[in-house]
Amino acid sequence: MIATDTNILVYAHRRDSEWYSQARAKIESLATGRVLWGIPWPCVHEFLAIVTHPRICDPPSTMEQATAQVDAWLESPVATLLAESNSHWATLKRQLFAGRVAGPMVHDGRIVAVCLTHGVTEFWTADRDFTRFPSLSVRNPLLSRT
Numbered sequence: 001m002i003a004t005d006t007n008i009l010v011y012a013h014r015r016d017s018e019w020y021s022q023a024r025a026k027i028e029s030l031a032t033g034r035v036l037w038g039i040p041w042p043c044v045h046e047f048l049a050i051v052t053h054p055r056i057c058d059p060p061s062t063m064e065q066a067t068a069q070v071d072a073w074l075e076s077p078v079a080t081l082l083a084e085s086n087s088h089w090a091t092l093k094r095q096l097f098a099g100r101v102a103g104p105m106v107h108d109g110r111i112v113a114v115c116l117t118h119g120v121t122e123f124w125t126a127d128r129d130f131t132r133f134p135s136l137s138v139r140n141p142l143l144s145r146t
Contacts, residue, residue, distance in 0.1 A: 002030060003038045003082060003115045005125030006046040008141065013051055013061065013069050019126070019142050026124070026141045031076035038082040040114045042107065044070060082118045084110075091117055099132040112136050 004027065011023035030037040047070070051061040061069075073079055092113040095101075101109050112133045115123055123130060123138045130138045 001036045001038055001118065001120050002122045002124060003040055003118070003120040004030070004043065005111070005123065005127060005130070006043040006050065007126045008124050009039070009043060009047045009073075010050055011126070011142070013047070013066070014057060016057075022142045027073065031073060031079065033078060036078050036080060037076075038080045038115075038118060038120065039070075039073065040082040040111050041084075042111050042114065044081065080118075082114050082120070084114060085117045087117060088113055095133055095135065098134060101132070105129065105132075109133070 008023050008026065011017045011019040012027040014020060017023070048063070048066050050056050051066050051069075052063055054060045074081070092109055095109045095112045095116070096106065099105070099109055099112070108127075108129055112123075112130065112135070115136055121137060123136050124141045125138060126140050126142055130136065
């Protein structure tokens with residue numbers, strides 16, 4: 001399973017992003033494909049907070065536009081939302097120590113723990129901070145592979 005990070009979702013939604021075309025194409029390939037893909041709940045929350053924030057986006061997306069976007073992604077028959085499970089604490093704690101994180105990086109550890117619990121084999125993100133978690137395979141789908 002592939003999971004997507006907030007930044008890829010924001011780029012795929014915001015036409016004013018320099019990465020819009022590439023991110024949109026990548027998300028569309030997941031949505032129309034046959035492989036299960038997921039969006040961690042923390043990324044949904046963060047996506048909504050970012051695209052509707054007037055200090056981040058000018059103009060910001062309306063909540064109607066942002067929630068309609070999430071609905072559209074979830075219409076994909078192979079899309080799923082990834083949430084914390086009963087084993088989340090143990091998985092999160094391992095990732096926090098493995099990644100040597102503190103402060104705001106705990107949020108990234110939370111996303112990693114959710115992904116690992118759901119068997120994510122590849123996490124799509126443009127955020128290099130996720131490479132500090134050796135248990136999760138991370139790839140930036142917006143950069144060509146060489």
